Amino acid sequence: xxxxxxLPEGTPLPHDAQLRPPAVAAHTPVANAGVKIRCDKVSAYxxxxxxxHDITLDIxxxxxxxxxxxxxxxxxxxxRCINRMNDTIPGARVTGRIEIDGQDVNDRSVDPVxxxxxxxxxxxxxxxxxxxIFENVAYxxxxxxxxxxxxxxxxxxxxxxxxxxxxxxxxDRLHQSGSSLSGGQQQRLVIARAIxxxxxxILMDEPCSALDPIAxxxxxxxxxxxxxxxxxxxVTHSMAQAARVSQxxxxxxxxxxxxxxxxxxIFTNPRETRTQDYITGxxx
Amino acid sequence: MQQHIVTSYEEELNHLxxxxxxxxxxxxxxxxxxxxxFARRDVAxxxxxxERDQRLDALELEIERAAIRLIALRQPMAVDLxxxxxxxxxxxxxxxxxxxxxxxxxxxxxxxxxxPAGPVTRSIERMGKLVSSRLKDVLDAYTSSELAGATAxxxxxxxxxxxxxxxxxxxxxxxxxxxxxxxxxxxxxxxxKNLERIGDHATNIAEIVHYEITGEELAAAARPKTDALTRxxxx
Numbered sequence: 001x002x003x004x005x006x007l008p009e010g011t012p013l014p015h016d017a018q019l020r021p022p023a024v025a026a027h028t029p030v031a032n033a034g035v036k037i038r039c040d041k042v043s044a045y046x047x048x049x050x051x052x053h054d055i056t057l058d059i060x061x062x063x064x065x066x067x068x069x070x071x072x073x074x075x076x077x078x079x080r081c082i083n084r085m086n087d088t089i090p091g092a093r094v095t096g097r098i099e100i101d102g103q104d105v106n107d108r109s110v111d112p113v114x115x116x117x118x119x120x121x122x123x124x125x126x127x128x129x130x131x132x133i134f135e136n137v138a139y140x141x142x143x144x145x146x147x148x149x150x151x152x153x154x155x156x157x158x159x160x161x162x163x164x165x166x167x168x169x170x171x172d173r174l175h176q177s178g179s180s181l182s183g184g185q186q187q188r189l190v191i192a193r194a195i196x197x198x199x200x201x202i203l204m205d206e207p208c209s210a211l212d213p214i215a216x217x218x219x220x221x222x223x224x225x226x227x228x229x230x231x232x233x234x235v236t237h238s239m240a241q242a243a244r245v246s247q248x249x250x251x252x253x254x255x256x257x258x259x260x261x262x263x264x265x266i267f268t269n270p271r272e273t274r275t276q277d278y279i280t281g282x283x284x
Numbered sequence: 285m286q287q288h289i290v291t292s293y294e295e296e297l298n299h300l301x302x303x304x305x306x307x308x309x310x311x312x313x314x315x316x317x318x319x320x321x322f323a324r325r326d327v328a329x330x331x332x333x334x335e336r337d338q339r340l341d342a343l344e345l346e347i348e349r350a351a352i353r354l355i356a357l358r359q360p361m362a363v364d365l366x367x368x369x370x371x372x373x374x375x376x377x378x379x380x381x382x383x384x385x386x387x388x389x390x391x392x393x394x395x396x397x398x399x400p401a402g403p404v405t406r407s408i409e410r411m412g413k414l415v416s417s418r419l420k421d422v423l424d425a426y427t428s429s430e431l432a433g434a435t436a437x438x439x440x441x442x443x444x445x446x447x448x449x450x451x452x453x454x455x456x457x458x459x460x461x462x463x464x465x466x467x468x469x470x471x472x473x474x475x476x477k478n479l480e481r482i483g484d485h486a487t488n489i490a491e492i493v494h495y496e497i498t499g500e501e502l503a504a505a506a507r508p509k510t511d512a513l514t515r516x517x518x519x
Contacts, residue, residue, distance in 0.1 A: 240359055266359050269499030280295065281359045282286040 024138040031172040036061035036201060036231035038083060042096035044077050044086060051077045053255045054096070059248075064223060064232045066246035066263065070283065075235050079203050082233065083119035084112045100200060117144055120194030124206040126186030128178030130194075133170050136178045136189055137161060140197040156196055161231065162198045164192035165222050184215025188222065195226075202226065208241065220245050239279050243267045285363070289362040293358050300350050300371045301427075304378075307343040308423035311378040311385070314340065315419055315482055318392070319412030322475055323405060325396040340382035350474040363499075370496035374426065377485045377492070381419065384478040384485075391471045399468035401499035404454060407474050411447045415479045418444070418486045426493050438490035438502055444483035451476045 037059035044052040051076045059065050067143040077086065079206055084105060098105045105115055117140065137157045140146075147153035150171035157174075161167040166188040168251050187207060194202055204223070208216040223232060223244070223245050236242050242249055243263060250260040251274070259272045270276045277283050288294040314333055321329040351372045360368050399405075418437050426434030432472060452473065459469040494502045 239361060243361075268365060270362055276362050277286055280364045281289050283289065 034061060035059065035229045036100065037233075038097075038099040038102075039078075039081075040097045040099075042078065042081055042094065044074070044081055044087070044095075045093045047091040050055045051255050056256045057250060057257055057260055059231060059233060062227060062229065063248060064193070064234060064246040065248040065250065066242035067233065067252060068237075068242050068278070069252035069258075070094055070241045070278065071237075074255040075250075075252045076205055077255075078252065079205055079233060079235050082201065082203060083116045083121060085116075085121070086114055107153070117197045118199055119201040119203060120197070120199040122187070122190055122194060122202065122207045123202040124209050126183060126190050126210070128181070128186050128189050131178060132151060132175045133161075133178050133181070133189060134174040137192050137196045140193060146197065160192040160196040161189075163195050163226070164188045165218060165225070166192055171195050184211050184218055187211060187219055189216070191219075191222065191226075199230065201231045201233065204232065206235055206237065209237065216241075239267075251278065253278070296350070296354055296358065297360070297364060297367060300347065300354065300368065301348050303343065303350065304374050305423070305427045307340065307347065307375055307378050308426065310336075310340055310343065311381045312416065312419050312423060314382050314385040315412075316416045318388040319409060319416060319479075321389055322392040322395070322412070323401065323409040325392065325401055327393060327396050330389040330396070334386050336425055337382050337386040340379055344375045344379040348372055353489040363496075364500060366496045370492045372487050373492050377488050381482050381485050384482050388475050388478050391475050395468060395471050395475075399471070399479045404451070404458070404472055407447075407454070408472060408479070411444065411451065411476060412479050414447065415444055415483045415486070418483060419489075422486045422493065424488045426489065429493075431494065431495055431497050433491040434493040434497070435502070438487055438494070441483065441487045444480055448476055448480040 024090045035058045039055055041233055042052060042055040043050060047092075055074075055078055067079060069075045072280070080086045081094050081098060082100075082105070084094075086094055093105065100119065103110065105244070107118075129139060131139070134157055137160050138147075138153050141153060141156045147156055158167060158171075161170065166185060169185060170176075170189075178186065181189060187210075208219050209273060211219065220241065223234065227247075234242075234245065246263045247262045249259065249266040250272075251258045251266065251272070259266065259270060259275045261271070266275065267279060270279065288297075314336060317329055317333050320326065321333060351368050354368050355365075355370050358364075418440070421433055422437040424430070425437065455473050455476075458465045491502050494500070
């Protein structure tokens with residue numbers, strides 16, 4: 001979790017009631033998962049430069065949505081709007097409305113730190129804390145007060161590592177440093193760390209671009225597992241990866257959302273010429 | 285459409301389309317020649333057609349290999365993917381057309397010995413010319429990416445079917461009237477049936493061309509379809 005790094009250990013956190021869905025909905029299994037993130041006319045600026053133009057997009061729950069587009073098209077900027085990572089960039093400004101479970105993420109009552117625990121993020125380069133494998137995963141639940149005692153915390157760590165598909169490889173060396181793991185394992189450790197704080201949404205910015213094909217396949221398999229429970233948004237430069245892992249695909253170009261649709265549709269029969277030119281490698 | 289950034293990819297795709305066009309030209313000639321060999325009871329031409337069929341088989345294999353290689357090495361997307369898959373499917377339809385033309389040629393060899401060309405042969409020849417022209421039209425539509433051409437072939441499928449049906453009834457009458465005509469009659473019926481099937485392949489190709497260009501399927505239900513069997517059920 002990016003947010004966790006900003007906080008000294010033991011900092012009390014405000015109650016995150018604002019970001020919880022209504023109590024009834026929370027435990028009702030939804031067969032046909034609805035919209036998780038609703039974005040309406042989102043624009044972003046870095047100083048005078050407008051990086052995003054009126055992005056309106058619904059992102060479904062329990063599905064993987066891929067953002068594709070050439071470098072500088074605004075897809076990463078848009079991803080960072082969702083958990084307010086752009087707040088940390090001087091001169092960055094975001095307008096429009098982004099709702100997660102109906103709650104405006106830019107509302108004054110929303111604590112960005114709590115928001116970021118609810119919207120986990122995985123980066124291109126794995127960034128484990130310089131701590132043990134166990135501590136990497138335990139850190140978030142501990143500072144967010146999610147575990148009542150040692151046993152419960154251990155349970156969360158084990159469950160998170162299992163969900164991230166890493167438990168079998170690290171269960172006998174939980175107290176070794178996280179950075180002793182391979183790149184692919186580190187990336188899964190970071191995902192376990194994100195899962196440990198029970199996020200609603202997992203954002204992934206090029207999570208496999210530093211990994212070999214086998215480690216990439218493991219992460220893709222993991223993404224496919226996780227989508228049963230989470231809303232996942234992935235930014236990728238690999239068309240093939242977007243086609244493999246996502247159910248919805250959104251194509252960005254020059255800060256605009258050109259086209260959004262089912263992944264199958266986008267990769268077999270896109271509506272827009274710009275989408276077609278990009279995915280077929282014809283971009284001028 | 286813009287060119288691919290990677291020139292060799294563009295070339296491979298163009299090569300694939302060119303090979304399908306070449307195969308199309310060959311299949312078209314095989315069908316037209318088969319109709320002529322049949323109509324004129326031309327034994328030499330019929331033998332040449334049987335001989336030439338191997339070239340179509342070889343071309344189909346070559347196109348299939350090139351398409352698989354392209355999918356494996358280039359991972360074509362969107363229109364490129366449709367183009368690659370279309371090439372494979374059209375090649376397989378053309379190969380079937382070639383087989384049917386070869387079968388007509390073989391039957392022409394038999395008929396040349398037993399049955400002098402009569403009015404039924406003239407009628408089958410007309411049907412053959414119709415089918416040949418449809419195959420030509422749809423292949424022209426393919427090479428020029430002309431959607432209207434493909435749709436036109438697709439909507440006119442009934443003409444061939446009707447032609448076949450009337451031939452079927454006519455031949456039945458002859459065979460009932462004189463059992464000695466059953467052997468040549470059966471061969472003539474198969475020649476007509478083969479032509480009808482070539483017409484179906486032309487229709488298939490029209491559907492593939494439509495999908496390649498638009499990404500949408502032609503709705504099969506939209507076209508009225510009647511044949512001898514359905515008519516027999518509904519008097």
